[in-house]
Structure formats: C-alpha cells, structure tokens
Amino acid sequence: MKQLNRRQWLRTAGLTSAVVATSKLGYARDLAVMPQMADNDPMVRLASNENPFAPSEMVKKAMQKALDVSYQYPFSHYKVLIDKLAKQYDVTPDHILLTSGSNEGLRATGITYSIFGGEILTAQPTYSALMDYAQEFGAYINAVPLDKELKFNLxxxxxxxxxxxxxxxxxxxxxxxGTLLDAKKVTDFCETVSKRTLVFSDEAYYDYITEKNYPSMLPLVKAGKNVIISRTFSKVYGLAGVRVGYLIARPDIIERIRPKIMGYVNLLGIYGAAAALDDKTLHQYSLEMNEKAKKHIYKVCNDLGLEYVPSHGNFVFIKTGRPIQTFQQEMLTKGVMVGRPFPPLMDWCRVSTGTMDDMLKWEMATRKILG
Ligand SMILES: Cc1ncc(COP(=O)(O)O)c(C=O)c1O
Structure with a gap:
C-alpha cells in the first residue's frame, strides 16, 4: 500500500473536520469513519486500547497452521477453543458463547434484552456498545453519571x-x-441485583488488574445467578485484529443470546486464541510493559500538572482541559492518535499505553501542545 503523507492521511481518514463519529453515549459506532491506515503507517496508535505487541511465534504458527484448513467453515472447529476455556474457568462448555470480538457479544446481548422495549441501566461514560445496540432496538438507556472518583455509582x-x-x-x-470498583461492594451489588434483573459484567480489562485476588463475577455465574461476563483476546493477548471474544453465562442465558449472533469467529482466531491461552510469554510481557508505560504517562501528567485517574487498564484518562475534538486533531498533526470523545467528559482524553518509543512520541506531542 502506498505510504501517504500526513496531510493526505488526515484527508483520507476524513479527520480534518470531524474526528470519529460517536453515539450519544460515546461509542464509535460508525466504523466507516474510523481512520484507515496502511500497515507501515508511522502514526502512533494510542486510540483504541490495543496491545502494542504482536503475539508470540507459537501463536502465529497456530494461525498459520489454521490457513491449511481455511477452506472450511469455522463452526466445526469451535470445540477446540470452547473446551479450553471451559477447562480454564471450570464451567461446562455450554456456559460459553464465542463471539467475533467481545463487541459482538455485547451487541447481541443488547439486542436480546431490548427488542421488547424496557430499560438498560448503566453509567456514563462507559463502554457503550451494548447500550448503543439496545437503544437502536427500542430500549431506554438510564445512564447514571459516574461518581466523584469517576467510578460507577452502584x-x-x-x-x-x-x-x-x-x-x-x-x-x-x-x-x-480505568477505575476499579471495590471488590466486596461490586460482588455484593451483583449478587443482590441479579435477584431482580440481569447483570452484565464487561471484564475486557480484567487481566490488567494488579490488586491481589480481585474477584471476577465468574463465581456468580457458576452459582447459577443472572449474571453474564464478557472477556476478550483483543487486549492482553494482542489479538484484536482476528476478533475473538466470548460470553460466560448460565446455559439458558447463552441460548437466548446465541440466535442474535450474526457471524462466526474466524478459523485463525480460534486457533490463535487457543494457542494464546497456553502462552504466558506475551501475557506477562504485556502486563509489565503496560505498567511501565502507565508510570511514564503519570510522570508526564505530574510534570505538566494535569489531573488523571490512576488506571487498572491499558490506558489512562487525563483531564487536558481542552475540547477533546480539538486536542485529538492537534495530536494527529503531531503523528499521535489518542482516544475519542467520551461525553459528558469532553475536556478529558483517553490515552492507550504503547511501546516505550510510542510513549516518548506521545510525551513530545503532549508537551508541545499542553506544556
Ligand atoms: C470495555 C470494553 N469492552 C469490550 C471491548 C471490545 O473489544 P473486542 O470487541 O475487541 O473484544 C472494548 C474495546 O476496546 C472495551 O474497551
């Protein structure tokens, strides 16, 4: 693919006037306007909470091997990954629904529980893929503002x-x-609330939590409660490009959601994810490098007197004091992509962690604009 210069790139990606279209809740719903990049584009990618590191040779080999059978539909290969996940979580395979990235699981759940109307309760801002779909299909979204510490107000x-x-x-x-709820409070909340309605716990960033013995909501699923968990291979496993995620829930809940799934998890994703579960190298390295990158971001923010939220994910939310659309544009002209708007916090910016080289480029751009 031809390398574009920065101005051409900005024009191609439609970024000179509008950055990325977002829904009312903030999800980048119109993928058609997402920036399009060549694989050798020098732009620093700190906008989508991707892992900046590629999967290991072992995972790549597993995906290469999958190419040999890529003339087959993938569904007859699902068992390979489902059985591994079931073993890892100590649940039966019918508790697991593979999805094309966890986004598909969020969307399918949104549709399932909104087609007859009703209300979805959540916070704002949060990751709104489920709510955006639910709203499209008729649900009313009851979004509670985050509390003073920018946590869910349970x-x-x-x-x-x-x-x-x-x-x-x-x-x-x-x-x-990047905020994490108090362990006991969130467990008690899910236990109590799941007696009255369904609770969905998006645990996309669970692996990044450094707090010892921090609970997943999995034991509640195992206890047969009205709880759904979503997880993904897009973050710490570095497989965002092959789209593998999954839901874990009671089998009757899984069967209610399954018919709304629109595609299949692709074959490369199945074998890549299955291999990634056995490969602790990238997992460990990603966690270590993430901590380093976050520390670097905190240091720069402290130097510049910028407010930020200590994060339990692979990103940091920073109060730049500038409208995010303007700030995003300014950063783009310096070769750095940062996160999209998250209404109503329109003068904050989410920065994903990258390699240390990425972080130095981010630092230079940030100091030039805000220093
Ligand atoms: C909280 C959360 N959930 C789900 C997703 C969707 O990720 P994927 O569809 O790649 O699994 C993201 C992506 O950034 C996210 O931040």
Whole structure:
C-alpha cells in the first residue's frame, strides 16, 4: 500500500473536520469513519486500547497452521477453543458463547434484552456498545453519571432499578476511566441485583488488574445467578485484529443470546486464541510493559500538572482541559492518535499505553501542545 503523507492521511481518514463519529453515549459506532491506515503507517496508535505487541511465534504458527484448513467453515472447529476455556474457568462448555470480538457479544446481548422495549441501566461514560445496540432496538438507556472518583455509582444504579429494567451493565475496570470498583461492594451489588434483573459484567480489562485476588463475577455465574461476563483476546493477548471474544453465562442465558449472533469467529482466531491461552510469554510481557508505560504517562501528567485517574487498564484518562475534538486533531498533526470523545467528559482524553518509543512520541506531542 502506498505510504501517504500526513496531510493526505488526515484527508483520507476524513479527520480534518470531524474526528470519529460517536453515539450519544460515546461509542464509535460508525466504523466507516474510523481512520484507515496502511500497515507501515508511522502514526502512533494510542486510540483504541490495543496491545502494542504482536503475539508470540507459537501463536502465529497456530494461525498459520489454521490457513491449511481455511477452506472450511469455522463452526466445526469451535470445540477446540470452547473446551479450553471451559477447562480454564471450570464451567461446562455450554456456559460459553464465542463471539467475533467481545463487541459482538455485547451487541447481541443488547439486542436480546431490548427488542421488547424496557430499560438498560448503566453509567456514563462507559463502554457503550451494548447500550448503543439496545437503544437502536427500542430500549431506554438510564445512564447514571459516574461518581466523584469517576467510578460507577452502584448505590444510585441500584436505586433506579424498576419493573422495566431488563439489564444492568457494568464495565470493571471501566473504559474510559480505568477505575476499579471495590471488590466486596461490586460482588455484593451483583449478587443482590441479579435477584431482580440481569447483570452484565464487561471484564475486557480484567487481566490488567494488579490488586491481589480481585474477584471476577465468574463465581456468580457458576452459582447459577443472572449474571453474564464478557472477556476478550483483543487486549492482553494482542489479538484484536482476528476478533475473538466470548460470553460466560448460565446455559439458558447463552441460548437466548446465541440466535442474535450474526457471524462466526474466524478459523485463525480460534486457533490463535487457543494457542494464546497456553502462552504466558506475551501475557506477562504485556502486563509489565503496560505498567511501565502507565508510570511514564503519570510522570508526564505530574510534570505538566494535569489531573488523571490512576488506571487498572491499558490506558489512562487525563483531564487536558481542552475540547477533546480539538486536542485529538492537534495530536494527529503531531503523528499521535489518542482516544475519542467520551461525553459528558469532553475536556478529558483517553490515552492507550504503547511501546516505550510510542510513549516518548506521545510525551513530545503532549508537551508541545499542553506544556
Ligand atoms: C470495555 C470494553 N469492552 C469490550 C471491548 C471490545 O473489544 P473486542 O470487541 O475487541 O473484544 C472494548 C474495546 O476496546 C472495551 O474497551
């Protein structure tokens, strides 16, 4: 692919006037306007919470091997990955639904619990893929502002549950704030609330949590509660490009959601993800490098006197004090892509962690603009 210069690139990606279209809740819903990049583009990618490191040789080999059978439909290969996941989580295979990235699981759940109307309760800002789909299909989104620490306000959410509530959506750690809920509080909340309605716990960033013994909501699923968990291979496993995620829930819940799944997880994704589960190298390295990159971001913010939220994910939410659309543009002209708007916090910016080289480029651009 031909290398574009920066101005051509900005024009091609439609970024000179509008950055990335977002829904009211903030999800980048119109993928058609997502920046298009050549694989050798020098732009520093700190906009999508990707892992900046490629999967290991072992994982790549597994994907290469999958090419040999790529003339086959993937569904007859699902068992390879489902059985591994079931073993890892100590659940039966019918508790697991493979999805094309966890986004598909979020969307399918959104559709399942909104087609007959009703209400979805959540916070704002959070990762809104489920809510955006639910809203399209007729749900009312009851979004509670985050509390002073930019965490989900669980007390207020619980208060707002009513007979119309179809589902409560939690994202923990939360995207874009990186905040983590108190372990006991969130477990008690899910246990109590799941007696009244369904609870969805998006655990995309669970692997990045450094707090010892921090609970997943998995034991509640195993205890047969009304709880759904989503996980992904896009983050710490570095497989965002091959689209593998999954839901874990009671088999009857899985069977309700399954018919709304629109595609298949591709063959490379199945074998890549299955191999990645056995490969602790990238996992460990990604976690270590993520901590280093976050420390670097905190240091630059401290130097510049910028408010930020200590993060439990692979990104940091920073109060730049500038409208995010303007700031995003300014950073782009310096070769750095940063996160999209997360209304209503429009003068904050989410920066994903990258390689140390990426972080130095981010630092230079940030100091030039905000220093
Ligand atoms: C909280 C959260 N959930 C889900 C996703 C979707 O990721 P994927 O579809 O790649 O699994 C993201 C992506 O950034 C996210 O931040």
């Amino acid at each position: 007390d207020e959410i619980e208060k707002r549950i009513n007979t119309n509530t179809k589902l409560v959506f939690l994202c923990n750690p939360n995207n874009p704030t």
